[in-house]
Amino acid sequence: MTSPRRPRADAVRNRKKILEAARELIDAHGPGIGMDEIAAAAGVAVGTLYRHFPAKTDLVAAVVADWLNRVADDAEAAAARTAAGSRALDEIAAFLGRLLETVAGDLAVKAAARAIGADTSTDADTAIKRTATALTALVRAGQAEGDVHPDVTLADFRLLLDNAPTDRTPQAGARWLTLVLPGLTTHGRP
Structure with missing residues (x-):
């Protein structure tokens, strides 16, 4: 063989x-x-x-999968820094900030993928699972440190990102992050 x-x-x-x-x-x-x-x-x-x-659908699916893999790499690097001693809440905030910046720039690509029916295939599914695993590790670490509210889950991140101002200015994204981060923390709510 x-x-x-x-x-x-x-x-x-x-x-x-x-x-x-x-x-x-x-x-x-x-x-x-x-x-x-x-x-x-x-x-x-x-x-x-x-x-x-x-086919064009293959190309767009590859572009979307490439973007998702970069997001997964970033999430895994943040989780690794947390495991090495960095504060989880700091890594979560920085990751969300970077994600907002890249989503704004790549929004057209994701819209194109939906518009032409690109199947993002296993590459995208794998990247999504990698990101979810890393974010779950960050949340658990933040909860263990006492900074992330005990009821915060991965589903909360999906909800936040689904409603993020990805079509607005970077200043609007930064303001959004300033407003939502206290909702994730034990410091911002009872």
């Missing part, structure tokens, strides 16, 4: 360039942007783009 062959370095670079170009162009122009324009912006031939992503 042979092991799976690793992708060539140029193929990995091309995929990365395609994903970056797609993210930028969909953010700027919406889901109607053509595959030809994405290939040109990435500096690759259209055939190369289609070898990596046979």
